[in-house]
Amino acid sequence: MSVRPWCCALVTLVCVVAICSPAQAQVSGRITGTVVDASGGIIVGASITLMNERTSDVRTTESNDAGIFVFPNVPPSSYSVLVEAEGFTSFAKTNLVVSASQSLALGNLQLSVGDVTDTVTVAATGASVETDTSGQNAILTTEQLGGLMSKGRDIVSLITVLPGVSQNASSDSLGENWGTGTPNMQGLRSHWNTFQLDGQPGNDIDVLNFFTMSVSMDAIEEVSVKSNTYLAEDGRLPGANVNIVSKSGTQQFRGSGYYFKRHERFNANNFFNNRLGIPKPLTRYDTFGVTLGGPAYIPGRLNRNRDKLFFFVSREDWRIKLPGPILQATLPTELERRGDFSQSVDQNGQLIQAIDPTTGKPFPGNIIPADRIHPIGQSLLSLLPLPNLLDTGITEGAFNYRDQEIVNQPKAQTQLKIDWKPTERDRISFRPRWWSSDRQGQFQSTAFGANFLFQQHHYEYVTNAYAGSYNRIISPTIVNEFNVGYSEAKELGTLNDEFQLENVRRDRHGLDSLGQLFLNANPLNLIPRMFFGGLPNAANVDFDPRTPIAAGDERVWITNNLTWVANNHTLKFGVYYELNNASEGPRASAVGRHMGTFDFGRDANNPFDSNHPFANALLGNFRSYAESSGLSSGRAQIHTFEWFAQDSWKVTPRLTIDYGARFYSFIPWRLRDDEGAAFALSRYDAANVPELYVPALDPDGRRVARNPVTGELAPEPLIGAFAPGSGDRFAGVVVGGDSSYPEGFRERPAVQIAPRAGFAYDLFGNGKTAVRGGFGVHKQTIFSSQASMWTTTTAPPILESPTIFYSNLDSFLSAGQVFFPTDYQSFDLNFDKVPTIYRWSFGVQQDIGFGTVLDVTYVGSEGRNLRQSRNINTLAPGVRFLESSQDATTGRPLPDNFLRPNPGFQNISFSEETGFSNYHALQVGVNRRYTAGLQLGVAYTWSKAMGISDQDNGSLPIYRDVRSYLYGKLGYDQTHVFVFNYLWDLPNAQLFAGNRVTRLLFHDWGVAGITTMASGTPLGIDLFRTDGVDRHGGGDPPRVNVIADPILPRGERSFERWFNTDAFAAPGVGDFGNAPRDVFRGPGIHNWDFALLKHFPIGGARLQLRWEVYNLFNHTQWEDVDNDARFDAAGRQVNGQFGQVISARAPRQMQFSLRLEF
Structure with missing residues (x-):
């Protein structure tokens, strides 16, 4: 049952009857x-x-x-x-x-x-020292939000100006495609940070490190970042707590209208584009917005004194045009569509012979007779566009089609805030918000994929949120707050306007008679997926398993907090409840898809093969066909309930102690429709697993598959498939709804307790110096739905994907079907270890004069029981070398599925809580709030983030020691990060100050800027072999051997050689290498962003012209380095780009804006 009807009613009721203050x-x-x-x-x-x-x-x-x-x-x-x-x-x-x-x-x-x-x-002026709170709390003020530059006008990117924040979050436009990726903060995983808008959670529940409640920067009052908190009131996720506070109306009407413009003509070109002679890419961003806030009143009737009812409304629209990828494909020519392959040649100019499968000889003239052409096969080829580039002098025979689409992406964001004070003790606030993004294009939709332009779609991402609260001042010392909210995020793959569904329906293309194995699996009658392997840049027609996408998440959020000031104690008690419903929408198995998948590729063992994929299609013959048995709803749910008690005790006027505890009770992800299946090792018995078709030779010496039960021979591709009737394909599989197994395949954890304590001491009693510190325990109780459940919702027997080999369009529905071992997800049944983060800090704040505060703090954390995964069906080292593992028909090892520890299954990803991490940092902040026309901020972080995985569910080794194999600097670690931000209203010219022209030209100028200097992030070395020889026989992935210092002195690093490429050697047989996870650091950041602005007073209003420059000096900043070590049979490293810089960060870009404020 959807939560939407009753929760919307609840929000409305609370807003009308008793919802809180701003x-x-x-x-x-x-x-x-x-x-x-x-x-x-x-x-x-x-x-x-x-x-x-x-x-x-x-x-x-x-x-x-x-x-x-x-x-x-x-x-x-x-x-x-x-x-x-x-x-x-x-x-x-x-x-x-x-x-x-x-x-x-x-x-x-x-x-x-x-x-x-x-x-x-x-x-009061300037920043103040925090002498009575223990945690670290940073603020982005209204002035910073309005003055500092953000290319994408997305608040998340500005958070990187604060201490302890990695420089790995940037945005080209508000909300990007389906949310803005958030940075790593305080050395923790990025999906542990809580991002809230007016207290309402805004993290995407599918991918927690994306903030999806996009909001216009002109509608934001300030941003509060609790980077280290020791108050029990802060919960939900164990990382930093980011609160985005929206603007409220005041007693005076205030508003603005603005326009921002970006265009490729204002930009420099990328270093590599210049090197290759490629022009600047199309880059069009147009942003329009308006805001209005003030008292809601009717003179003499409503809110007469303009002090009871206020509103603030904002609207922002984006119009974006960007280039899609360059598409190259080999498509059937006009002649080939008619069966004439007399002009069909390979890249060497040699004729590709079209073989008649009935005779084994070429068709006369390399032309398929008209009476042999299958009408459905010809209709399938007619779906593909004609070639548009036949000049082999350009293509070298690698393709005959090239094109590129222009992607349009309109966006819109609207929000309203209503604040009402019905009495002196009651406050009401209601905040609806609406956000939409519409990516229009073939490759922007995620619905349709092909290497040619064929069918454009809309991919709409919509987020609607409604929140309200009631704040009751019971007495001067007791305040109660109640908050409730509902939000929904929807993915819609619509086909409307010029993107018509009929374009991809079978009945529109003469494919009515092309049947399916499962009649109800394809209710929209979509054309099948098609692949034409055997040609360079072979054409393909592909669909997302969810086509057309209709996914959505819902969140209900309720809190109630009571604050009681009792003498020197500020006591606070509260409860927090959050319900998340997640759905990826109806989707098919990734193997066959619900519209079916034809592979017309070349296969010399296929008795119906014609030696050309387009000829195969014309004859109606195919290599394989697979189809999903239906669509799974993919709906899951998670509940979390938290409560806390805390006290801020003013021991003396100079000493404050914060202490308390937070309690967590949660129900892990559960399937709402029981449509899920997982592997349970406790229920697995290899004796019950079916036999697999084994390799054999037929009487003519050709390699085939043999049923080990009946001895029957079958085509070679069936090797490794289940032999029918030989066992239980689902031995060890638990299906949702099994009353003997926990819901969600995991036990419910016990109640978790997280104590916290901290102190703040006014060292000299003058409010100028504060010594602060604390220790706190934080729990992770909300996990990504995508990583937790979605693999289970399409696993057999929920969805089956039978495969048919070597058949014809006329007979495939009655042909024999086979099934292969597939991937499964598995879980640690006993959820007795909940991810826990221990965090502490100690620091000093000092007022250094001029309205400026210096903060120097040591910050540390330890992560324990972090969520990871292991492939428990990884082959043991050396198992492929065993005599029993050899395939007598080839002299090579048998396919891996014959050799796995748990036969009958492919990869089994086992989720467990065994990860660990740690972080230590010296963080320095200098903050001068906007005073007398000047704001300054400095953030410096010297840190080390260590661990075994950057994110949840990172894969752990099975046979190697986890610490020695994976423990090292995390991928977001940056040793040094320095960020300087400033706003300065330039002094007005004093000479001829009374002259109107002088005032117009030389008054009311300002500058702003952000300067960033940061170390690069750690990178490892990836190992590749060119000879394809297996030297390990299984086991965890091997690494290179490090035989010398890979780090070059700074003066020796260059574009061609960023690290010592001679420091690595290929591991030998049975040698898994000694390289750590992090071998060298990539290039760092040295960037200057700058803005120049001019104000023109217009009566009571003000017009602002603004020029923003990103990468002011157009300094080429390297970004990626080729770290692929490729060794030949002799052990020589043969990748010519190894150690070379292969990409650069953005060149200089400009943005212009015009704004009217009143």
Whole structure:
């Protein structure tokens, strides 16, 4: 049952009846302070008034017995604090900027003896030292979001300016195709980071390291990044917590309209394009957007004072044109379609003889008689376009067709935020959002694939989200927050407008009589897949197993948090529930597909082969046919329930201790329709596995297959297929819905406990220096649905894929069908080890003047019980060399499926929690918030990330020691990362300042920039052999031998030789090599992005012209290095590009924009 109807009703009900303020548990901040007199003595019972300077919202509290006051759950905004006490002059502090997840410590607020009606007012400026929170919390401010450059206008790419963030996230356009890839943060796997929009989870549930809740940067107020947190309120995933806070309406109307333009004419060309004489590729990005926010009111009737109801709405549209891949194919000529192969030659100009299978001799004149041409086979060939490039002087006979499509991709993002304050104690917020991306093209759709232009599709990715909350101020010291949200992400492979489904229907192409093995498997009557092997760049017609795609995920998210300020304790208790429904949509087996698959390729052993794939099709003969028995719904579900209790204890005005624990209870992925099958080793018995067809020789000495049970001979391709009736093909297979086995093929884990503690100490009591640290345990309870379930949903017997060999279009439906061993997924039944991350840090923050804060922190983490996988059906080392493993018909080893540890199956991927990792870093940050026209940020990280896998389900060895084989620097490790970002409003010219022309030309200029310098990432050496000789007989993949230092001194590295290519040797027989996983580092990053902007005042509005340059100096930055070591039979390395740079990062690119703000 879909969750959509009832959860949408729930969201609507909550929004109408009681949904919270702009702040939520995940996106609110806190303000603390101590009221003292002139001598430093505490003042008890002082009245403190907090006012939101944008909405005039007011809250009050009193100082407690220690003179301390706390305002919990404060929405991000700008505030003023007024302190009043009988017998003292009032004190006010304004321009207090509170960010999401921030604890703003005001320190000692000193009152002087005097009249309470007198007020001393101080304006806050610059960044503040965090003296009363233990975790690391970084902020991207409104000014940074509006001023710094992001080529794709995607917020994820700007996160790389913060300490501890790898430089492996960039985006060319908002949301990319189906979400933005997120970076590795704090040395952890990228899919462990939680990305939220106003507290609502935005990670894709299929691929967790993609953020799919795309949002216009002009609709974002700020971004809060909890890189290391020791508060129990932070959960869901064990990595960094990124909160994107959207803008709210204020008492004043504010809005903008903007346009951004990118075009290839503004760009430099890539180094390698210049080298090869290739022109700049088509690059067209046009972005349009508008925003409007303010009070929702009707003069004299609704919201008269403009302080109760607010709105903010934004809309952004993209128009993108990019080139598709260059397609090259060998297609049937006009003559060949009529059966005339008299002009069909190979690449050497030699005639390819069309053989008559009935005589074994060439057709006369190399022309198939008209009465021998099969009408369906001819119709299949007619689906292919005619060649468009017959000049062999250009093609050298390798292809006769070349083309390239232009891909269009319109995008649209709309969001609305409504904030309502019905009473002084209640806050309401409702936030609907809509996002869509439509990739229009053949290769952009994932639905249809071919090496020629044939059928364009739409691939639409749609994300709709609805969230609301209720925030109740029960008393000045107790606040309750309730949040609820629903989101859906849909993949749609539609065929509409000019992309008509009829173009790929059988009945439109004279294929009505072409039957299928499973009549209900292809309800849309799609044409079959076709392959024509045996020709260079052979034509192929392919489909995605999900064609047409109709996939979708749903997420329901509910939280409730209660904050209670009790004297010096800020207690917080909360619950979190998340339900995810995931579906890849109806899909077929990857082997045959639901529309069927014909292979017309050459095969000398096929008695019906004509020696030419197009001739085979015309005769109606094929090498093989496979078909999926149907479509699996592929629907899965996961529940997670978490709760926590924490205390922020103000031990003294200078010392704060955070401590608490988070509890996790979750149900791992389950199949919603029981349509899944997995391998269970505990139920496997090799004695029950069927026999396989074995190699044999027929009386004429030809290699064939033999049924070991009956002795019957069969065509050679059946070698390795199951012998019918000889055993149980599903021995050891567990099917969903089996009441004797756990749902989802795993036991439910026990409740997990994650304690956390941290401290913050105001070293000198002046709010200028803070010593902070902590330790916390974090659990991973949400996993990728794609990696957890999808292989099971198409495994036999859920879907079968019978294969037919050597047959004809007239008779294949009645021909004999065979089945082969296939791949399966398997799981550790006892889910007693949950992935756990232990994280700690210790650091100092120092106010260094000029509104600037320096942060120096040591950060560490250990990962244990991380999810990995092993192929438990990997051949043992040397097994192919055994006498019993030899094929008497060839003198070579038998196919691998005869030699596996678990016969009857191919690869078996066994998921388990055995991985480990660690991270150590020195992180330095310098932050000056935008003050007096200047903002500065410096992030430096010196780190080492070690482990055995970059992501979940990384494959582990079976026969080699895991630590010695895989442990090393992780693929995203960068030893040094330095990022400098700045915004500067240039001083106005003073000379002739009163002259209007001078003001127009020389006033209101600004610059912005991001400079990045980073080490390269670790790379290994891949081993290849040119002679095809097996020297290991099975086992885990071998590696090269390292015989010298592979690292060249910096001065000796060059384009042609990035590392010491003489440092490697081929391993011998039985030698699996000694190379580690990381052998050298790839090229680093040295990049300067720059923007120049000019403002023109227009009444109460402002017009901005902006010029952005990415890679300002057009510095060629190498990116990839050829690390493929290819050895010949004599052990010589023969890859001429080995060690050579083979790609470069983007050259200089420009973007222009025009913006009107009011």
